[in-house]
Amino acid sequence: MERLGRHGERMKRLRxxxxxxxxxxVVVDGRRIVEDLHRWSVPLEELYLEETLALSPAGTRLAAAAHGAWVVADGALEGIAPTRHPQGVLAVVTEPEAVSWTAGRGPGVVLDRVQDPGNVGAVVRCAAALGARAVFLTPGCADPFAPAAVRGSAGAVFRLVPCTGVPAVEAAAAVREAGGEVWAAAPGGVPLEAWTPRDPSLLLLGSEGQGLDPALVEAADGTVTIPLERGVESLNVAVAAGILLQRYRQLHGT
Amino acid sequence: MERLGRHGERMKRLRxxxxxxxxxxVVVDGRRIVEDLHRWSVPLEELYLEETLALSPAGTRLAAAAHGAWVVADGALEGIAPTRHPQGVLAVVTEPEAVSWTAGRGPGVVLDRVQDPGNVGAVVRCAAALGARAVFLTPGCADPFAPAAVRGSAGAVFRLVPCTGVPAVEAAAAVREAGGEVWAAAPGGVPLEAWTPRDPSLLLLGSEGQGLDPALVEAADGTVTIPLERGVESLNVAVAAGILLQRYRQLHGT
Structure with missing residues (x-):
C-alpha cells in the first residue's frame, strides 16, 4: 500500500x-458499508485507509480485496465525504449501470423531487429491506450516488439500483399494462387501514416541502393517506415509505 | 430590527x-420549523433573519412575534447551524422543561444509545405523528435539542418532549405496574404480523451500529422483529419505529 500525503493530486481527485x-x-465512506459492498461482490476500484485501520486485520483484508489501496494519516479522510465520521475508510467504486425494468410482482416506488440525498438513500434502503421491486426517481431528485445518499441507504443503492432513466409515466403505464395500479401517497385519500392496492402497484411519494406534483396525483388511480395525530403535518418520506410498503406486504405477502 | 455584521459578538454567541x-x-433553523414553533405558541426569544426574508411579509410577521429580532446579510446564517439550508432564518428558543410522565394508554418508545442526532429527531417526529405517549432516551443518545435533532424532528421535540430524566428501567416498571408490557425490537423475535402487544406497551429500539443493550433485551417481556428481505440487516431506526407504531395503532386504535 502506497502512502499518500494530505495534499497530493490523488487526494485532490478524491475530493x-x-x-x-x-x-x-462513486465515493463510498464508512467501514460497514465498504465491507458490505465487498461482501456483495461490488469491485472496490480504489481504497483509501487511514493508518490505524490499515494496520488492523480488517484493514488488511479490505486492502487485499481492492484493485488499488493507499494509506493516509489518521484523520486525513475527514471532510472529504460529507458524513461526519468516515471511520477511516473511503472506497471508489463504479456507478452501477442503469437497470432495465419490467413490471412484475411486488411494489414499485416513485420518488418525486426528493432533494435531500439522505432521504433518497433512506427510501432506497427501506424499499430494498421491505421487498420493493424498483425505485424510480423523477428528475428533481437528489443524485442517488452522492456520498450522503449512499450513506443514507447503508449501501442499498448498489443492491436495488434506482431506475433514473425510466420516466414515472412510463413506469405507471407498464404497471397498468401488467394489471396493476398507481397510488399517490398524499393527504385526503383512502386511510391506510382501508387501502387494498392490487399487486403490482406503483407508489408515488413526494418531497416533504413540496409534496407530490399535482399532475402525478391526478394521473394516479387513487390516493392513500397515513392518518396522523392532530397538528402533525407529515412524516419523513422514508418512514412513510416503510409504513406503506409494510402494509403492502401484509396484503400480498411479497 | 437591528442590523448585525457577520463577525460581531452576537453572531459569535449564536455559533x-x-x-x-x-x-x-436551543437554536432552531429552517423557515418551516420556526413558523411551526410560533404556531404552537413556543416563544421565539431571539430571531435572526437574512435580509431578503426580513423584508418579506412572512419575515415581518415572524419578527413581530419574536421577543428580539435582528437582520443579517443574505448568506450570513450559512454554517452556523449544521444543516445545509438554513433558509434565511434562525431562532433561539428556551429548551422545554423535562416533562413528568405517568403510564397510560398509548405506546412509549425507548431509544437506546442512538448517537445520530438526525435519527433521534426522526424517531421523535414519527412518534409524535403516530400517537406515542412518550419517548425516553438512554444516556448514550444524542442531545434531542441539538440543531440537527430539532431539524430531523421537524420541530416535534417541542411537542413530544423526550423524557431524558426517566431511566428506561423506571419507565418499564411503571408500564408493567399499569398492566402493560415491554417489547424489544431486535432480530429473532415474534414476527411483526403476529405481534400483539398489550396497551400500554413500551417499545425498546437500539442504534443501528450497536443494536439494543443485551441487558435491555433480557429485561423485556418479549422481542418483536420486522421481517426483512434476505441479505438486508437492518432498517433505519425511525423507519422501524414507524412500522411498529403503525402496527400498534392498528391493534389498539390509539
Whole structure:
C-alpha cells in the first residue's frame, strides 16, 4: 500500500469525486458499508485507509480485496465525504449501470423531487429491506450516488439500483399494462387501514416541502393517506415509505 | 430590527449556542420549523433573519412575534447551524422543561444509545405523528435539542418532549405496574404480523451500529422483529419505529 500525503493530486481527485464532479465513479465512506459492498461482490476500484485501520486485520483484508489501496494519516479522510465520521475508510467504486425494468410482482416506488440525498438513500434502503421491486426517481431528485445518499441507504443503492432513466409515466403505464395500479401517497385519500392496492402497484411519494406534483396525483388511480395525530403535518418520506410498503406486504405477502 | 455584521459578538454567541455550549437555549433553523414553533405558541426569544426574508411579509410577521429580532446579510446564517439550508432564518428558543410522565394508554418508545442526532429527531417526529405517549432516551443518545435533532424532528421535540430524566428501567416498571408490557425490537423475535402487544406497551429500539443493550433485551417481556428481505440487516431506526407504531395503532386504535 502506497502512502499518500494530505495534499497530493490523488487526494485532490478524491475530493472532486466526492462532490460527484466526475460521473461514473462513486465515493463510498464508512467501514460497514465498504465491507458490505465487498461482501456483495461490488469491485472496490480504489481504497483509501487511514493508518490505524490499515494496520488492523480488517484493514488488511479490505486492502487485499481492492484493485488499488493507499494509506493516509489518521484523520486525513475527514471532510472529504460529507458524513461526519468516515471511520477511516473511503472506497471508489463504479456507478452501477442503469437497470432495465419490467413490471412484475411486488411494489414499485416513485420518488418525486426528493432533494435531500439522505432521504433518497433512506427510501432506497427501506424499499430494498421491505421487498420493493424498483425505485424510480423523477428528475428533481437528489443524485442517488452522492456520498450522503449512499450513506443514507447503508449501501442499498448498489443492491436495488434506482431506475433514473425510466420516466414515472412510463413506469405507471407498464404497471397498468401488467394489471396493476398507481397510488399517490398524499393527504385526503383512502386511510391506510382501508387501502387494498392490487399487486403490482406503483407508489408515488413526494418531497416533504413540496409534496407530490399535482399532475402525478391526478394521473394516479387513487390516493392513500397515513392518518396522523392532530397538528402533525407529515412524516419523513422514508418512514412513510416503510409504513406503506409494510402494509403492502401484509396484503400480498411479497 | 437591528442590523448585525457577520463577525460581531452576537453572531459569535449564536455559533456557540448552535454547538450547544450553553444549556437551556436551543437554536432552531429552517423557515418551516420556526413558523411551526410560533404556531404552537413556543416563544421565539431571539430571531435572526437574512435580509431578503426580513423584508418579506412572512419575515415581518415572524419578527413581530419574536421577543428580539435582528437582520443579517443574505448568506450570513450559512454554517452556523449544521444543516445545509438554513433558509434565511434562525431562532433561539428556551429548551422545554423535562416533562413528568405517568403510564397510560398509548405506546412509549425507548431509544437506546442512538448517537445520530438526525435519527433521534426522526424517531421523535414519527412518534409524535403516530400517537406515542412518550419517548425516553438512554444516556448514550444524542442531545434531542441539538440543531440537527430539532431539524430531523421537524420541530416535534417541542411537542413530544423526550423524557431524558426517566431511566428506561423506571419507565418499564411503571408500564408493567399499569398492566402493560415491554417489547424489544431486535432480530429473532415474534414476527411483526403476529405481534400483539398489550396497551400500554413500551417499545425498546437500539442504534443501528450497536443494536439494543443485551441487558435491555433480557429485561423485556418479549422481542418483536420486522421481517426483512434476505441479505438486508437492518432498517433505519425511525423507519422501524414507524412500522411498529403503525402496527400498534392498528391493534389498539390509539
Amino acid at each position: 472532486r469525486l466526492a462532490r460527484r464532479r466526475e460521473s461514473g465513479l | 456557540r449556542l448552535a454547538r450547544r455550549r450553553e444549556s437551556g437555549l
